[in-house]
Amino acid sequence: MASKFGLAGGIPERRVRPIWDAVDSRQYKAALKLCTGLLAKHPTSPYALALKALILERMGKPDEALSVSLNAKELLYSDNIFHFDDLTLSTLQIVFQRLDRLDLATSCYEYACTKYPSNLELMMGLFNCYVREYSYVKQQQTALKMYKTVGEERFLLWAVCSIQLQVHFTSGGVKLLALAEALLKKHINSHSLHEPEALAFYISILEQQEKYDAALEVLSGDLGSLLGREEDKLRLQGRLLAQASSYAAASEIYQKVLESCPDDWESFLHYIGCLLEHDVNLPKPCTGEHTCPSCSVDLALPNKTCLSQELVESRLTSALSFVQRLQENNLSDCVRGPHLANIEIERQRCLNGNPNNIKLMEALVKYFHRFGHLSCSASDVEIYLHMLSGNDMSELLDEISGSFDASSVSVNTLGWTITLFKIQEILGTLFTKPTTELQGIAKRMVDTFYKNLSLSNELDLQESMYGEELLSMASSILVQLYWRTRNLGYLLEAILVLEFGLTVRKYVWQYKITLVHLYSYLGALPLAHKWYITLEVKNILLESVSHHILPQMLNSPFLQHAADLVKDYLKFMDDHLKESADLTCLAYRHRTYSKVIEFVQFRDRLQRSMQYLSVKSDSVMLHLKQKADSLDEVESILESVSHGTKLVELSNDDSMKHLTFNEDLEARPWWTPTSSVNFLSEPFDEGSTPSSYRAKMCKHKSNEKDGPKLKDAERKSLVPRLVYLSMHGCTTFLREGESNGASSNVNAAGEMKTLLEKYARSIGYSFDDALSIVLGMSSGKKSVKDFAPDIVSWMSFAAFINAWNLCSTEPAIPGTDRSSPNSWKIVDNLFKTCIEEQLTDASQMLTSLGNNISLLVRMVTEPISWHLLVIQSCMRAMTPQGKKKKKGGPLERPNTPHLQAIQISVNYMANTLQSVQTWLSDQMRPEEQALDALLSYLQGTNADGPGKISCTLDESAAAASSEIGGRIAQSLEPWSSAGVVRRIVGAGDETIAELKKTCAQKLKLLKSASASLSSMLH
Template sequence: MLVKSSDSVSASATKVLGQTTTILKVQEMTGNIFALPLSEIKASAVKLAKLYCQNLPLSKDLDPQESMFGEELLSLISNMLVQLFWRTRDFGYLAEAIMVLELGLTIRGHVWQYKILLLHIYSYIGALPRAFEWYKALDVKNILTETVSHHILRQMVESPMWVNLSDLLKDYLRFMDDHLRESADLTFLAYRHRNYSKVIEFVLFKERLQYSNQYQAARVEASVLQLKQNADSIEEEERVLENLKSGVQLVELSSEVGSKTLRFNEDMQTRPWWTPSPEENYLLGPFEEISYSPKENVKKDREENMKRAIQRKSLLPRMIYLSIQRSSTALKESVETNGSGGDLKICEELKFLLEEYTNLLGCSLSDAVDMITGISQGARTSESLGSDLVDWLNFAVFWNAWSLSSHEHWRVLNSLFERLILDRIRSMGSSDMSSCYSDVQVLVQIITEPLAWHSLIIQACTRSSLPSGKKKKKTQHSDQLPSSPMSQAIKDSIQSLCSTVQEVSNWLLSQMNNPEDDQVEKFMSTLKRNEDAGGPGQVLGVLESLIASSEESVVGNRIFEALKSWSTADTARKTFMAQQSLLHEFLQICESKRKLMETLKQQMSHV
């Protein structure tokens, strides 16, 4: 009906442009575009690019703050290009979407829709520093901190960009805490003035913030981040744990989260169609037609999944604390009492928390042990762990800490780390970051969480085995330790971790050793058009023709200067450099872990 009415009415250029945009937006919202053949989507994207170029002169006299005529067309084009990528797996379409949106922001830098789309595309291909730049360019303030930060928070938590993540979490928590305090004052003030409707409004709003899923998750992530950052020094880690009251507060938070209804305050309407919630990204799976209905995008079981994830992470600091305490005496006990004894209270609490943890993973403690044992022996695949792979590895680490004297448990854990890390490196092979960043994210999480916690346990064991001061009595233990099965298990584990982390470093170095110019050229080559094949680059061709033929008198000085300043090669270079920056951060973490293992290896050789 809309198409027929637009065909029958001859109107001004601005009206035709508005009608065309409306029709396309309706088609996108109803899901019609997802059902079109590839050839039609490609043709539509090219047609829209031409329409955008033809109507650019309409905006020549507009202020930079004003919305331009047809600026929504670039968002529609990029959505089509992302869909073409999803259906064909041809990276050129994704590169083209980046170029389209970057050009749009060069012409007018105030379009928040372009920034959000770019943010998610850059996040997907591992150019997270670039995504973070565009997030900061959104200039998120006040309550938008709560409703908009979902666009970047999860990606940052799963990245090695710890400094930026720390700033992001601090800003977010500062706003939320300040707002909750102010809300209490405002409620009291409204009550004093007998404005009871405002009292109710403030109380309800405070509840929405106080039990926000993001707020609860951020409180836990801020603590876990400190533990990650200090995991290479057991003394520093103990200071962090002391400030966290040995993790007890977060265990209490876990119980609180479990008993409350979480609130979801995020503005999901602003998310791109391909990632309707922070936990979902259609591009990670095979193409399938989707029913585009924004209000239904968030799964009904999201609250339960989110609760369990927050609760699991809330238990980590306490389990780390207990594991360090357990490990600080376990090696001596294994020599003196042949593995029996130990602090029963610590063991009992750790076992209780392990049972809680596995319950939050959806199984019993014995079933969880069967699962990780099966995977370590090759009887099960890592796919059995689903998206909770890192949580399962965390369990394996603390399960081993609970029963340190078992040589078999150490072997299971070593095998798990080797399998889950090396299998991923092999599957990535020589692929570049753009096509395998989701695997890199998993590796980052494995090395900065379970492997880091395991290294703390080894540090605690090693520290307890070393002579303190010049007491001769210590030497007696030192002489005995090499014959201890546990001492040998620790040495084997150190060697295993050392070589496994080295493999990750080698893969990262192979990615970083590619010459910059070659990588930029490779990126650009995905956009080279083949008119016969009709692949990616056709939309970009239309835009490049506009740049080449634009005249200042037609498009105006501001747009003309913007067009001339834009460069596809510059955009490709910035994308590549962002990917390299992220790899460099990860490599620094891996090298730090490897050096720690080398130090521990030397210490154990003198035991």
């Protein structure tokens, strides 16, 4: 902290050090006391003021911190200061950054650099300010100024890096590459280069300009020695040769790489690509685009060549000889690359005119004979397995099953068994097997897992157990059996299998994620939330993993749990976006320039995250849902988000086009490939094939960017603004004597019309068509079921239409005018119809799935809440404001028709919510009765039905102490299938109770409103 001569900001270090020690130990009150004493002795010290501002900010007093910081800034600008030290400026910069006022920090450094233009320390501080502001042009200018001042290579590279950022993030930036090249070339001629990162940067700039020969010349010269590892140099050289279409030379280079690193799979693919003379730049998915590995055989590997068949055969034969030499020289089980290369060569033969894939089959069999005991062996060759015919699949499975003795208990035998099951799963052969056989396979998996538990008895709790995959596969089969038969017992057994696995070892994240989705589908959201919390998702995983639970919680009655998830996510995103520039500054300081580009690109990707936009809207909507019973609190919430205007701006068409999708969909269960798709909610197609099913699953993933999720995010971003305009518009119209009411109303009505048009488009209709549909559903002329997927959005649209009708100067609804109460009837009838339809279709929870209680929750917490806010706003607008009576008689009530319409609407809403309450009460049964109902699905009389696996689990747990002993047996002592089912019942009751509580709050509000309306009308 001290500057030269033992001074810190012009103050002796011995007086400053105790303050910093108190700050570092979070003793802010003590630090403030010490700082106050320091200011008493140095009242005009900018550094002392900067310290005080820092302490105030840490104490959660941003306004005071900003005021003190500005005082320090003014002192810096005064003529009494004769020396600027970086310590004072950097302390102020920390405060301004945390207060989100980077512009003030930058202005301080700019002023200091103006006064001391040759001070390198100040210029570096200014450069870092521009880095934090992502001002690439000013970064470049400042770096070049430093380079001219001291001539250091690092400052030139800072400038070149800033140019690269302009190329990546500004239009027309490509033209600057020539400038970057010229700057580096001039420096090389006079000073050469001294850092590996500098050489990599120079070659990258040449490569971007397609100057491959020049890049190769640089690499083969003296500068090439900067690359420490010969293999890295060869890989770079091979890539440049391939891009320059020097395929023969490139293949020789890659051959050298493989001789040194035989397990380098990417280099082998480039080697094959160069031999066959086609583009070796392996395709990469576009930003934010989801791809599915099982459908990407042709994308993941080089495509068909245009060489003659004879030449292809000759070159592949040569490659095969080379690969066989690699196999002979590398006998370790750790080196799988050369053996996989053999399979790839045979695949290329099949692609290039040799349809006989016998050798491909032989290569696969050899691979499994060598590596079949490894857990990765099946996934290694997954893309090749999809090329096999039905007969080949059967032959391969027979070969593998005959390769080991399944009755023995050993790690290798268990590995072979798992590989056999995995291949069946990958090939889809399980998809076509009869129900009885599938049930037997699932039971065999569970039995195998239990039989081999003793192998894991000595492992540490944190280590993966042998055979964990078996329970995941068994659960997957049981889910498929449920999909086929609609027998709830299979779904319960799928849960029991995973719960059993977590009882044995509680750290298996794959089990937990699957349970999150199974419990969500079952309606037991508290259990889903509990298992998700145990995953301890943090940092960037909040962006890629939250999709497993967040959509379900947002549509649940557990608003506080959802709000906590949203809060954690937004805190990470906001903090990262605010502080990520510090990582960039660190990368500059440590001269890792590739990381500079990587960090900035990563931040840009996160900033454009679709989920980030969606969760911002979700956060506001959650607060509105939670406080919908209090008009004042809702107004406060809306005021804190600029009345929803910023969210509307974020959802404009240009922004939506460039959103990124960062969710890791590969970790989702097969039956819910995206958060908006669940195959279990669809009927099982007996005629579907494994390949058509895979294609369907991959299509959903690849279409996620253009699917309902994007439209939903756009629609949600409009809601807070529409809620505000609905409340404001009807208040302005109904309140008598409002100044400038007419012009204000016109503006509100016009903006509402624009937003409602956009809202209608997000559902897939024009505004006029959407209005017609609402009128049709309200009158009974159109079936609500025809619009079921977006029914909540339709109900919200109707609530906003009613509010728009109140504030519009022209008839908003055909056949009505602004003084007509008919729009209230439209909302009343539509809400009643939609909820009655939902209650009619809904069956007993937890025993007949598909009743979509989440849909009922959304109806109550979204459209009904918005409508009640409009009612409250209207009532407040029409409540007498203490006016005196006119001389002619009693106070006139021109809004009596609206009061009557509102009263009718209040009664409608109360009756509708009461029917929901009644239905929910009917779902609540005594715990033992509900438990017996669920357990009956596991005690079927049919010998082929569910129940066998749950019995096996209970029997295994009971016999564990005598068979396996040790820690695992002890962990299984409390196991009980009935106990798991009891928790499911409890979770269902908790969900019902929470929704009942929400309904009760709204009924209380409606009762109060009804009493007030009666008082106003009489």
